[in-house]
Amino acid sequence: MPAGEHVIGLRLEGYEDAERPVTIAVGESRTVDVTLVARVETPAGPTEPGGPPTRLAVESQPAGAAVRVDGEPVGATPVPGAEVAPGExxxxxxxxxxxxxxxxxTAEGTTTRxxxxxxGGVHQGWFWGIASTAVAAAAGAAGTGGYAWSLHDEYETASPSRQDEIRPTGELMLDVADALWGVAGAAAIGALVLFFFTDFGEEPSGTVAVPEPAAPAGFDATAARDPLPLGM
Incomplete structure (x- = not known):
């Protein structure tokens, strides 16, 4: 090689790469000693074998929803704790x-909830249908009742023969108005009750709780909380 400054690199499978700077003069022959250090492979996976697993617990309202994690089904809610790898x-x-x-x-060794x-709930079509019925019945009752009262005013000043003609119609209109008011009241109460159970198209939302330490595999948290029986 030509005289001057050079960097000699050594690479061998299973060892760390090594480089050494060397300066060679004209006509000089040099010997460079290099000691290679064996590469230490770090095993993948948990640093603490047998440590607590990483879990994801899922609840939903309503319950019974299908849950998939990275496209794989893990069950229906409530899912108490599906074991997953740490990460996103x-x-x-x-x-x-x-x-x-x-x-x-998810964080390693914790349960993310x-x-x-x-x-969900009652389809909003039921609410609007019953509410519309209440409004229509109330409007019909008001109109029918108004007509009945106009007949009443005419009845007060009409001749006896005309009164005989007006009386059946007026009584019928009053009965119809009473019935329509009853329908309007019942429908209004039904709409009010349905209001609290109707799905008005609210967008689904999710909340993630602060991860909590997971129990080690095979650990029975219930048994740990219960006191040991004392023999007499």
Whole structure:
């Protein structure tokens, strides 16, 4: 090689790469000693074998929604704790045509709790139908009652023969108005009750709680909380 400054690099499988700077004069022959250090492979996976697993618990309203994590089904809500790898996951919760999907990050050795509200309840068509019935019945009752009162005013000044003609119609109109007011009242009460159970199209939403330490695999948290029986 030509005289001057050079960098000699050595590479051998299973060892760390090594480089040494060397300066060679004209006509000089040099010997360079290099000691290679064996490469230490770091095993993948948990640093603490047998440590607590990473879990994802999912609840939904309403319950019974299908849950998928990274496209794989893990059951229906409530899911007490599906074991997952630490890191970011795509979680999808479905209940009929109501779908919530987002990314959820889990921390190693903890249980991440996800609560999803999917809406649901009575279809809003029922609410609007009954509410419209209440309004229509009230309008009909008001109109019929108004007509009955106009006949009443005419009855007061009419001749006896005319009164005989007006009386049946007026009584019928009053009965119809009373019936329509009853329908309007019942429909209004029904609409008011349905208001609290109707799905008005609220978008599904999810809430992730602060991860909590997970129990080690095979650990029975219930048994740990219960006191040991004392023999006499």
């Amino acid at each position: 996951h795509v979680v999808r919760v479905e209940y009929g045509d109501r779908v919530w999907e987002d990314r959820v990050t 996800l609560t999803v509200s999917l809406g």
